[in-house]
Amino acid sequence: MFDEREVIPRILRGDLKAFDLLVKQYEKLVFHIIYKLLSDETDAEDVSQEVFIKVYRNLKSFAFQSKLSTWIARIAYTSTINHLRKHKKDSTTSYPDDIEQYHFTNQHPENVLMKKDTAAYINYLVEQMPHHYKTVITLYHLSEFSYLEIEEITGIPEGTIKSYLFRGRKLLKEKLADYLKNETI
Amino acid sequence: MKELKDEEIQKILEEQFSKGQAGNESVQALKAGAGGKNDHALYENLFNILKQEPPAGPSYAFSSKIKHRLEAAAARKSNYRFHVALCGIFLACAAFLWGILFVIDFSYGTEIRSVFINNKGIFIFGFACFFIIQYLDQRTVKRIKPGS
Numbered sequence: 035m036f037d038e039r040e041v042i043p044r045i046l047r048g049d050l051k052a053f054d055l056l057v058k059q060y061e062k063l064v065f066h067i068i069y070k071l072l073s074d075e076t077d078a079e080d081v082s083q084e085v086f087i088k089v090y091r092n093l094k095s096f097a098f099q100s101k102l103s104t105w106i107a108r109i110a111y112t113s114t115i116n117h118l119r120k121h122k123k124d125s126t127t128s129y130p131d132d133i134e135q136y137h138f139t140n141q142h143p144e145n146v147l148m149k150k151d152t153a154a155y156i157n158y159l160v161e162q163m164p165h166h167y168k169t170v171i172t173l174y175h176l177s178e179f180s181y182l183e184i185e186e187i188t189g190i191p192e193g194t195i196k197s198y199l200f201r202g203r204k205l206l207k208e209k210l211a212d213y214l215k216n217e218t219i
Numbered sequence: 220m221k222e223l224k225d226e227e228i229q230k231i232l233e234e235q236f237s238k239g240q241a242g243n244e245s246v247q248a249l250k251a252g253a254g255g256k257n258d259h260a261l262y263e264n265l266f267n268i269l270k271q272e273p274p275a276g277p278s279y280a281f282s283s284k285i286k287h288r289l290e291a292a293a294a295r296k297s298n299y300r301f302h303v304a305l306c307g308i309f310l311a312c313a314a315f316l317w318g319i320l321f322v323i324d325f326s327y328g329t330e331i332r333s334v335f336i337n338n339k340g341i342f343i344f345g346f347a348c349f350f351i352i353q354y355l356d357q358r359t360v361k362r363i364k365p366g367s
Contacts, residue, residue, distance in 0.1 A: 050286055057282040065277040075275045082277060086285045087292075153268045160269075175269035204225050207261050214261075 038102045045093055057086050063103060063177055064110045070172040071114045073161050081117050085110045100186060107177065108187045111169065118165065152210070159209055167202040170195050228262050236266055295357060302353055306346070 036059045044052035064085050069078035088109050096105055160168055169188055173179045174195075181192045190198075278284075321328035335342065 050289060053289070054282050054286055057285055061277045061281050062272070065275075065281075066273060069273060069275055078275070079278060079281070082281070083285055083288065087288060090285075090289055152264070153271060156265065156268045157273065171269060175266065176272065178270075200226060200229060203229055203262065203265060207225070207258065207265055210261055210265055 039098070042093060042096065042102075045090070053090055056089070060103065060106050061086075064106060066176055067107060067110045067169075067172060068114045070160070070168055070176070071111075071165055072117070077117070081113055082110070085113050088113065101183070103177075104179065104183045104186055107173070107179065107183075111187050115165075152213070155213055156206060156210060159206055163202060166190065167198050170198045171202050174199055225258065225262075228259050232259075232262055232266050236270070299353060299357060302349075306349060 036055060038056075041052050041055055045056065061082065065078055065082045068081045068085070069075065072078050072081065085106070089106055092109075096102065160171060163171070166188075170184055170190070173184045173187060174181075179187065181195050184190070184195050185192050188195075317328060317331060320331060
C-alpha cells in the first residue's frame, strides 16, 4: 500500500527507490491524462517523463494541502498544455464556442478500423473534441477526479466543468445512437 | 412513464458510477433501443466506455528511465561542483604561494606579480575557457536524454 506521508519524506532525503515507488503508483494516471490530450504514444511518454522530473524537483513545495494525485495531475495537465502550445498542435480558437456546432471529420467510422468496436468509435470521437472537453471527460471518467479536483487541476470553474461534461456526453450519446442505428440497418 | 431528460439521466448515472453500482448494458439492448428511445442505456454504455483505460500505456521500463535521468542529473551537478571547487582551490593555492613569496623574497614576489599583470589577458582567457567548457558540457549532456 502506497503511503504518501511515509514515501515523500524519504524522497526528500534523496531516496530514489522511494521515488520509484511514487512513479509506479502514478505513471498510469499521468500517462493517460497526457495521452488523451496528445493522442501520440511517443510524445505522451516523453512528456510523462518530464512531468515526473518536475515532480521530483518540486516535491519540497508539496504541503499536503491537496491529494498528491491531484497535485501530480495538475503538473501533468499544465505540462501537456505547454507542450501543445510549443508544438502548435492545438488551437483553441479553431473550435466553435458551442459544441453542438462542432463537426467531427467526415471520415466514416468504417474507414478507421472500428466497424464493430463501439468503444474505439467513442474514443475516436473524444480524440477529435476540443482539448478542454477531452480534459474534463478524461479527468472525470477515466481518472475519477471530482469536480472540485478537476477545478484544482485545470483552473476551469466548476460550473464550466459541469457544462463541458454535460454537453460533451450529450454529443457523444447522440453520435453513439446514430452509430448503433446505422449498424443495425 | 415519464421520459427522463439528458441532464437527469447523466446525474443519476454519475451517482451510480461514483458508488460503483453501474450495470453493463449489452450492445444488443442498446441497438434495440437506438434512435433516442433508450437514452439511459446509451448513456450507461457511454459511461462504461469512457472509464475504460486506453490500450496505450507507459513503457515497461518507464520508472527506470526516470531514475536514470535523475541519477545522471545528480552526477552532472556533482561533477560541476567538483570542477568549480577544484578551480577555487587552485586560485587559493596560487594566492597563498604568492603571499609566501612576498614574505620570503619581496622582489621575487613583485616580479611574479608583474608577470601576472603583463599576461593578465592569458589568465583571464584561461579561466573563461574553463567555465565555458563546463557550461557547454552541461548543455550537451542535458540534451542527450539517458535511457530514452
